[in-house]
Amino acid sequence: MSSWPALPPDVIDWFRSAFAEANSAATSRLFNVPNIHEPALDDALIEALIPLSPPRLLPSGAVVEMNIHNIGGLRRFHRWETADISVIVFVYRGGNLLAQKIGFLQSKRLYPANNDVDDSDPVDFAFGINKFLRRDPKSVLSRLHRKFDFNTGCTYAALTAGSDQIAAMADFTRHFGEAIYYLLYNPPSLPASIRYPVTEKQIVENPVLGCRVFTIADIDRALTPLPTNTAPTFQNINAIAPSSDWRLEHWAADLLLTCQVGRQFDGSDEELVSNLLVRRSGPIGAAIAISIELGASGD
Numbered sequence: 128m129s130s131w132p133a134l135p136p137d138v139i140d141w142f143r144s145a146f147a148e149a150n151s152a153a154t155s156r157l158f159n160v161p162n163i164h165e166p167a168l169d170d171a172l173i174e175a176l177i178p179l180s181p182p183r184l185l186p187s188g189a190v191v192e193m194n195i196h197n198i199g200g201l202r203r204f205h206r207w208e209t210a211d212i213s214v215i216v217f218v219y220r221g222g223n224l225l226a227q228k229i230g231f232l233q234s235k236r237l238y239p240a241n242n243d244v245d246d247s248d249p250v251d252f253a254f255g256i257n258k259f260l261r262r263d264p265k266s267v268l269s270r271l272h273r274k275f276d277f278n279t280g281c282t283y284a285a286l287t288a289g290s291d292q293i294a295a296m297a298d299f300t301r302h303f304g305e306a307i308y309y310l311l312y313n314p315p316s317l318p319a320s321i322r323y324p325v326t327e328k329q330i331v332e333n334p335v336l337g338c339r340v341f342t343i344a345d346i347d348r349a350l351t352p353l354p355t356n357t358a359p360t361f362q363n364i365n366a367i368a369p370s371s372d373w374r375l376e377h378w379a380a381d382l383l384l385t386c387q388v389g390r391q392f393d394g395s396d397e398e399l400v401s402n403l404l405v406r407r408s409g410p411i412g413a414a415i416a417i418s419i420e421l422g423a424s425g426d
Contacts, residue, residue, distance in 0.1 A: 143380035230389030
């Protein structure tokens with residue numbers, strides 16, 4: 128497999144800025160709608176990148192582009208998901224492909240202390256938009272006064288020790304190598320509190336906490352002491368002194384684009400990668416393809 132080419136600093140800087148916007152967008156959505164279900168946070172991240180996706184010429188002469196495909200909040204009930212978002216990087220010089228690599232993100236959100244999160248269920252999924260015709264007989268005003276508190280004791284409730292999903296991710300890693308990472312959605316900072324009814328939209332820029340990326344090894348260390356089906360708290364994960372805990376933009380730009388995380392791949396990996404990306408029923412909700420053209424040699 129070919130060595131990973133060095134990328135101009137302005138390429139790294141541009142993608143760091145792009146994914147920082149995505150971090151702020153997803154964090155803002157969680158902070159403004161604290162009981163929103165997790166797929167909508169994935170959507171916010173993807174939607175923030177779309178306006179930045181057209182080809183762009185940078186001062187170094189490199190051209191960058193993103194192609195984005197998002198199935199949306201498609202849920203596969205009673206089935207595990209290996210990852211929610213894939214980030215694939217293609218590097219070219221003079222129109223010729225030099226190298227390619229991939230990283231996967233399995234996303235989980237921090238739940239408020241009251242665990243009140245609007246998770247979809249199989250009935251909602253089956254009814255689709257028709258569920259709005261099946262209205263709750265109680266007025267929405269009965270739920271007007273609610274409070275959502277976030278603190279270090281809150282859990283990533285959809286991430287549980289001993290789950291089939293964790294086993295599936297471990298199996299994929301054994302076959303493909305280290306390419307899957309956890310993306311944890313958090314409020315801008317902790318502690319945080321949101322009260323309904325709201326009075327204005329909260330603007331989030333460059334959150335102190337926000338979207339954080341962890342290695343599977345770090346999350347496994349946090350889960351190991353926990354009983355089966357128990358979810359880790361924010362404190363559980365930080366108590367292990369994780370070696371990762373990267374901001375989303377740092378993971379994407381400073382680590383993935385410099386080949387410090389993720390995995391290079393070639394034709395020998397085609398079947399495994401295809402099962403995740405090409406099959407529409409496969410366990411990936413969104414794909415971000417990053418193309419970087421370095422120009423002809425000597426440019």
